[in-house]
Amino acid sequence: MDLTFLKDDTLLAAKNLLGKKITTEIDGKLTSGYITEVEAYLGEQDKAAHAYQLRRTKKNEMMYREYGGVYVYTMHGHHCMNFITRDATMPEGVLIRAIEPEEGIDTMIERRGRAVNLTDGPGKLTQSLGVKRDLHNGTRLNEGPIQLSEGRMPVQIIESKRIGIDNKEEAVEYLYRFTVKGNPYVSKDRVKPEEKNGWKA
DNA sequence: CAGAAGATGGGCT
DNA sequence: GCCCATCTTCTGG
Numbered sequence: 113m114d115l116t117f118l119k120d121d122t123l124l125a126a127k128n129l130l131g132k133k134i135t136t137e138i139d140g141k142l143t144s145g146y147i148t149e150v151e152a153y154l155g156e157q158d159k160a161a162h163a164y165q166l167r168r169t170k171k172n173e174m175m176y177r178e179y180g181g182v183y184v185y186t187m188h189g190h191h192c193m194n195f196i197t198r199d200a201t202m203p204e205g206v207l208i209r210a211i212e213p214e215e216g217i218d219t220m221i222e223r224r225g226r227a228v229n230l231t232d233g234p235g236k237l238t239q240s241l242g243v244k245r246d247l248h249n250g251t252r253l254n255e256g257p258i259q260l261s262e263g264r265m266p267v268q269i270i271e272s273k274r275i276g277i278d279n280k281e282e283a284v285e286y287l288y289r290f291t292v293k294g295n296p297y298v299s300k301d302r303v304k305p306e307e308k309n310g311w312k313a
Numbered sequence: 314c315a316g317a318a319g320a321t322g323g324g325c326t
Numbered sequence: 327g328c329c330c331a332t333c334t335t336c337t338g339g
Contacts, residue, residue, distance in 0.1 A: 151330070160330070171325060188331050189322040207330060235331050245324095276330055299331090302315085 113261050115253060118179040122197045122204040126152040127290050129195065129206055131311065133214065133263035138242035143216030145231055145241075146263045146311075149209040149298045151274045152288040153194070155202055159283035160274060163203035174250050175203035182258055184249040190235025191245050195253065195260075209234045209275070209289070212297040212309060233299040264311040268293040275300055 135144040181196035220240035294306025
């Protein structure tokens with residue numbers, strides 16, 4: 113699909129990512145799901161971003177690339193996946209925090225070692241999809257094992273504060289987290305499922 | 314049952 | 327030492 117929507121405003125790109133389908137084909141197994149929760153990280157101006165004030169390290173080097181790249185970092189032994197937006201001078205991106213499982217659920221259960229909470233958190237969904245930092249950091253969407261395609265449309269998008277950044281001063285207050293209203297496959301909050309899990313059609 | 318608390322953990326500076 | 331998380335256990339209603 114056309115990825116140019118990742119090139120411009122990162123907040124808009126984040127909202128447009130909701131409902132898109134992520135498909136991975138890793139270790140010969142196909143898994144997929146629809147994006148239900150994302151967070152935008154705005155680089156230079158954003159105290160919660162890895163690239164705040166254009167900080168550049170071996171770890172976040174990937175953010176200084178053209179839109180469409182995949183940035184994977186590790187946290188407490190878990191992998192977190194971001195899609196890079198903008199261009200090489202603007203290290204911005206969108207953290208994928210949760211998806212609604214679609215295909216390959218048996219594979220997800222196998223990889224996770226449990227049958228519940230497969231994809232309702234940034235470290236969980238990467239484990240279910242088989243995404244690893246050493247193999248997939250620096251790859252590009254639709255040019256490798258990680259594919260992005262059209263999926264579903266959220267009825268309504270909820271804006272909220274980002275998770276896990278309580279020591280980032282004013283950045284804590286930014287409403288840069290976006291979730292599909294009525295979809296239970298999200299991190300932290302327990303959501304009562306609405307009709308069609310909050311998707312149109 | 315929900316929410317809080319504690320342990321765990323890897324890659325970087 | 328710092329950090330965009332998860333799981334298990336403990337607590338209280």
